[in-house]
Amino acid sequence: xxxxxxxxxxxxxxxxxxxxxxxxxxxxxxxxxxxxxxxxxxxxxxxxxxxxxxxxxxxxxxxxxxxxxxxxxxxxxxxxxxxxxxxxxxxxxxxxxxxxxxxxxxxxxxxxxxxxxxxxxxxxxxxxxxxxxxxxxxxxxxxxx
Amino acid sequence: xxxxxxxxxxxxxxxxxxxxxxxxxxxxxxxxxxxxxxxxxxxxxxxxxxxxxxxxxxxxxxxxxxxxxxxxxxxxxxxxxxxx
Numbered sequence: 637x638x639x640x641x642x643x644x645x646x647x648x649x650x651x652x653x654x655x656x657x658x659x660x661x662x663x664x665x666x667x668x669x670x671x672x673x674x675x676x677x678x679x680x681x682x683x684x685x686x687x688x689x690x691x692x693x694x695x696x697x698x699x700x701x702x703x704x705x706x707x708x709x710x711x712x713x714x715x716x717x718x719x720x721x722x723x724x725x726x727x728x729x730x731x732x733x734x735x736x737x738x739x740x741x742x743x744x745x746x747x748x749x750x751x752x753x754x755x756x757x758x759x760x761x762x763x764x765x766x767x768x769x770x771x772x773x774x775x776x777x778x779x780x781x
Numbered sequence: 782x783x784x785x786x787x788x789x790x791x792x793x794x795x796x797x798x799x800x801x802x803x804x805x806x807x808x809x810x811x812x813x814x815x816x817x818x819x820x821x822x823x824x825x826x827x828x829x830x831x832x833x834x835x836x837x838x839x840x841x842x843x844x845x846x847x848x849x850x851x852x853x854x855x856x857x858x859x860x861x862x863x864x865x
Contacts, residue, residue, distance in 0.1 A: 640856075641849030648845055655807050662812060 667768075675763070675774035683761070683778040684752060690763065690774045697765065697772070706731070706746045712767055713739035720762035721748060722775075728762060752780045788859050795851050799844050807837040 675690035675697060682688060686700035698709040699719075708717050717733040733742035752759045758779040765772040810818060815829030823831050 638849055638853050640852035641845060644845040644848045648841055651803065652841070655803075659808070659812060662808075 671770040673770065673772050675765075675772050677774070677776045680781070681776050681778050682781050684749060684780050688776075688778060690776065692772060695767075695772065697763070697774075699761070699763065699778075701746070701749050704745055704747070704749055705743045706733075706748050707736075707741065707743040708733055708763070708765070709741050710765065710767075711740075714742060715739070715766040715768070717742040717766070718764045719744065719746065720764075721746065721751070722760040722762060748778070752778055755780050788855065791855055792852065795848060795855070799848050802844060803841065806832065806840045811837050 673692050673695075675692045675695070678689040678691050678696075680687065681690075681699070683699050683701045683706065686698075686702070688699045690697045690699065694711065696711045700707055700709075706719060708714075708719070714735075719731045719733060720728040721731065722728045731744045731746050733744045735742055748759065748761075751757070756779075758777045760775065760777055763772075763774045763776075810829065811833035815833065818829035818832065819827040821828040823836075826834075828836075
C-alpha cells in the first residue's frame with residue numbers, strides 16, 4: 637500500500653463523518669416540512685360497534701363511539717385531532733377532540749350515535765390528525781351493521 | 782518550481798474528480814435521487830436505498846484505491862521527468 641492510499645484511507649472516514657452530518661441536516665429539514673397523508677379504512681367501518689380502523693403504513697387509528705363519546709385511539713401520539721360529521725348536503729360540523737390522559741387517546745361528545753342508531757344507516761365522517769408537523773386526513777363512512 | 786506546481790495541479794484535479802464522484806454517489810444517489818432510483822431494484826433491494834446503505838461505501842473504497850493508483854502513476858511520471 638503506497639503512501640497516497642494510506643492518506644486516502646485516513647481522510648475517507650473524516651469525509652464520511654462530514655457527509656453523515658450534512659445528510660442529517662438535509663433529512664431534518666425535509667422532515668420539518670408539513671406533509672399530508674391520507675388514511676385508508678381497513679374493511680368495513682362501524683364506529684358504533686367499534687370496528688373502524690384507518691391505516692397508513694405503520695400508523696393506525698381506531699375510531700369508536702361509546703356512551704355518546706366519539707373516541708380516536710392511534711398507534712402514535714397525536715398533537716391534535718378533529719372529527720367532522722358531514723351531512724347529506726356536504727355540510728361539515730367540526731368536533732375538536734380533547735386528549736384523555738395520554739396523546740394516544742382523544743375524544744369528544746357527539747350526536748353520531750343518534751345519527752346511525754339503526755342497522756343499515758351510514759354517515760360520512762372526516763378526520764384530521766396532526767402529528768409532528770404533518771397531518772393525517774381521512775374521509776370515510778361509518779355503516780351500522 | 783513549475784514541475785511542482787503542475788504536479789500539485791494534477792493532484793488537485795484528481796482530488797476534485799474523487800470528491801465529485803463521492804458527492805454524486807452519496808448525496809446524489811443516496812438522498813437527492815433516491816425516489817427515482819427506488820423504481821429499480823438490485824439484488825431485491827430498491828436501488829436508491831441500496832446506494833444509501835452499501836453502494837456508496839463500495840464506491841468510496843474503490844475511489845481510495847483508484848486515487849492511490851493514479852497518484853502512484855503521477856509520482857512515477859514526475860520522478861521520471863526529474864531524472865531525465
